[in-house]
Amino acid sequence: MAALAATLVAALLAGTLTAAPARAGSARWTVAAPGSDAPRAEVIHNRAAGTVSLAVSRGDRTVLAPSPLGIRTENADLTGGLRFLGRSDRADVERYTTTVGKRTQRLALFREARFKFVGANGARVDLVVRAARDGLAYRYELLGDYGSVLGEASAFTVPPDSTAWLANHRRDYENPYVQTTAAAADDREYLAPALFDVDGTYLMLAESNLDGRYSGGSLVHDGTGTYHVKLWDQSVLVDGPLATPWRVMVVGGLDTIATSTLVDDLAPPSRLADTSWVHPxxxxxxxxxxxxxxxxxxxxxxxxxxxxxxxxxxxxxxxxxxxxxxxxxxxxxxxxxxxxxxxxxxxxxxxxxxxxxxxxxxxxxxxxxxxxxxxxxxxxxxxxxxxxxxxxxxxxxxxxxxxxxxxxxxxxxxxxxxxxxxxxxxxxxxxxxxxxxxxxxxxxxxxxxxxxxxxxxxxxxxxxxxxxxxxxxxxxxxxxxxxxxxxxxxxxxxxxxxxxxxxxxxxxxxxxxxxxxxPTVWDETRLLAGRPADNAVFARRSGQRWFLGGSSAGAARTLNVPLDLPAGRWLVELITDGEGGLVRSQRVVRAGDTLPVEVIANGGFAGLACRWRPTITTCDQP
Known part of the structure; x- marks a missing residue:
């Protein structure tokens, strides 16, 4: 295990220590996880103004245009006038177990870069950026006691024509998601998570590691496609140094969004030594x-x-x-x-x-x-x-x-x-x-x-x-x-x-x-098909069996479901809508086949898949 961890750390650190070439009046640094499909963060320091921004890309596609960073306190304005002191890098490999979720056994791999800045009055702030295969995150670490936090400059500038799925802000998060575009959304306050489709690459904005040391945050659209972080409290009480919650950007294909555990991965380890009494x-x-x-x-x-x-x-x-x-x-x-x-x-x-x-x-x-x-x-x-x-x-x-x-x-x-x-x-x-x-x-x-x-x-x-x-x-x-x-x-x-x-x-x-x-707890989760506001088809594994679920919106149709299952032949039992109620059917398929499922208007299906053998007649466990 120690050797594996050392290998993973070495792989994560490879290539992280070089900065992008400086452009006139600015310095740029890249933070990225290994892999050609992994998203990349670019931290940009405007030397003249002392401002810092962050851009995100995946492949040759811009996911976030340079977006402002910074934090304001009673005694320090760390949104401008910042002087760069240095950068340090490390890799982080964490294995942990959860009691609920898309999968209970987790492996979190991060590249982390720490950018050190000092403000005009000598106040110290570090911008910590983490890169993973399924996204990026950043937070601020205040290294002294600078009084209460009055707000952040943090914002996300999404390409304006990106499709957006947003929910109006509400105290209890109980508002529906509505489809629009990043720039056409009303100028108002929205809930996080918020989802955007940037020309086939999806971006979900979220938050992690929030507790009573800070205040919750929403997203306020300014009418141009930029979404500004707004804290619940006008003044967040701070006593001593502070690490803010993570501002999270899950980035990738829709399957990456649906199966991401990044928000949990960024959180601290469990505070319970004994979970034997916890039964979902x-x-x-x-x-x-x-x-x-x-x-x-x-x-x-x-x-x-x-x-x-x-x-x-x-x-x-x-x-x-x-x-x-x-x-x-x-x-x-x-x-x-x-x-x-x-x-x-x-x-x-x-x-x-x-x-x-x-x-x-x-x-x-x-x-x-x-x-x-x-x-x-x-x-x-x-x-x-x-x-x-x-x-x-x-x-x-x-x-x-x-x-x-x-x-x-x-x-x-x-x-x-x-x-x-x-x-x-x-x-x-x-x-x-x-x-x-x-x-x-x-x-x-x-x-x-x-x-x-x-x-x-x-x-x-x-x-x-x-x-x-x-x-x-x-x-x-x-x-x-x-x-x-x-x-x-x-x-x-x-x-x-x-x-x-x-x-x-x-x-x-x-x-x-x-x-x-x-069951309600899963060993593995896969997205088989889907599009927000249209359909979602999942396969979730418990033991040796895969449970299937499909939900659709709109007219009756055929859902063509790619069977992304382990190699071999499978007995699939589907429950669909029939004329007299729910009906069950069976078919034997191979992994990788496309399974056509007829659904009625606003219909869907449930199903089970188990390894096929000539003696198997049902996926029910004895």
Whole structure:
């Protein structure tokens, strides 16, 4: 292992120490990962103005025109007047394991260049640039205490005619993605991640390693194709040296975007020594059957536990309404724990190998005293996890709350699903008990479109688990039944909250058969076909089997799916929309074949692929 790491480091460092020829009045340096398809960053220092910018290219294509860099604090303006002090380079090879995601075993390879600058008043700032095969990132490191951060000059100048998929800014990240172009987008604030197609090379803008030391950021379009970073807080409190979050640019083909783990790769290592208690899985979640009327009672919840046990689903989620209204219920009353039916439900579920997850409002966990009351009590009852809702902010103050709730939930061995939240920015690596986060215009919304749904795998879901809550078969929705079933594979979420009712599942036996088998954690992920706002087809491997999922937007058509599977012959079982409901078909194919799949309007499919042998008649595991 040590020899392999040394070889990788040597390969990464090769060719990193030479600067591009200086042009009149400027110096230019390149940072790139190995490989002809890897993106390249060019750091440009205008000596006269003392400004620094960054451009990105891939092959002969400009992905980002020179875009401004810099940071402003109370006591130092480090957006201009900068003098270059030197550059140092290193390689970084990291292996790590995650509990959720597109693949659990990760290998992160970086070339890192550190550019050292000093401002007019002697303030020191380093620009750290990292290059990987799937993208680039940069951050600022302030080497002294220069007061609160007042903003960044950071921006991204995208070629103006690039196709763009953008979501208007919203506190909880729950706005739909809409297709436009980089320059034609309205002059307003947008969410990250944001996706652009630059003449066949895709660029996704995101963020990593955000915590309470800083403030969340959005993207503000100035009307020309330049998107400026805007911090949530006008003043970010800083005490001493600071390393800002990473500004992330995932760059490559659409398959690179869809399978990238760059946002996690840039995050710090896990803070949990023991993850043996962390178990992802499917969740029976009945809230969309009618809110509190869906059965916030012991009797109804016992029925849901029985149904989950029959299906082999490991969890039932009990949403809002299971505890008293906080305005009427005082948790400081020493008898409050005896007023709940939750311990009895947990015992009932445990006997049937089902875990209970509970919803809780942020306001009931926003003080140290409340956390000390709630979290140990839930652990003592045997509750397996919490769905915490309505944080609705990415301010520094709210991020510091995340910094407190994350170790507290881990200490009490509670899985976490954040709702009304921000989006994952490396949290899955740092805190492996975070199973999923909302931060998505998901199935709870009434204004869904299939164009938005088929954009999510290339935007929001790229950066981490996404609690979209699929399988609401009983509801009015834009997707066909087979499309909805395919989302169990297309959308990745460590806790996959299945939003249907027992009756709606029983009416679709092929869906039940598939959902009893599909996992929520993957050994490998491949994009087979797709285009944002049009279609997305994924293959995800668990053990020796590949699960297939396809989702389309618009008219009925034939999806021609390249079977990018390991060499050999495969038995493929597909579930598609038929005249009388979901139908299952089989065919034997070879890896590399193109599989034609007929889909109805706004249709899709789900499927399984297993190694074919003459004795194999199904991909079901015994």
């Amino acid at each position: 899985g499917q969740v029976l979640w009945t809230w969309l059957a009618g809110g509190r009327g869906a059965g916030q009672s012991l009797t109804r919840q016992m029925g849901y536990v029985d149904y989950a046990a029959q299906r082999g689903w490991p969890y039932v989620a009990v949403d809002a309404g299971w505890y008293f209204d906080p305005q009427q219920w005082d948790v400081t009353d020493p008898n409050w724990r005896t007023n709940s039916w939750m311990p009895e439900l947990v015992r009932y579920a445990r006997e049937r190998n089902v875990g209970i997850l509970v919803w809780i409002h942020y306001r009931d966990l926003d003080t140290a005293q409340e956390r000390a009351e709630w979290l140990p009590t839930l652990h003592e009852w045997g509750v397996k996890g919490v769905k915490i809702d309505f944080m609705d902010s990415e301010s520094q103050d709210r991020l510091r709350w995340y910094d407190e709730i994350l170790p507290a939930t881990a200490q009490n061995q509670l899985l976490v699903n954040f709702h009304g939240s921000n989006v994952p920015k490396g949290v899955h690596r740092v805190w492996p008990h975070v199973m999923t986060m909302e931060g998505v215009h998901g199935a709870e919304k009434s204004s869904l479109t299939t164009s938005h749904i088929t954009t999510l795998p290339f935007t929001r879901n790229v950066i981490g688990s996404m609690d979209y809550t699929p399988m609401g078969f009983h509801r009015t929705r834009p997707t066909s039944d087979a499309n909805e079933l395919g989302l169990s594979v297309v959308f990745e979420s460590g806790l996959q909250n299945l939003a249907g009712t027992p009756e709606s599942y029983d009416a679709r036996p092929e869906a039940v058969r598939f959902l009893e088998q599909v």
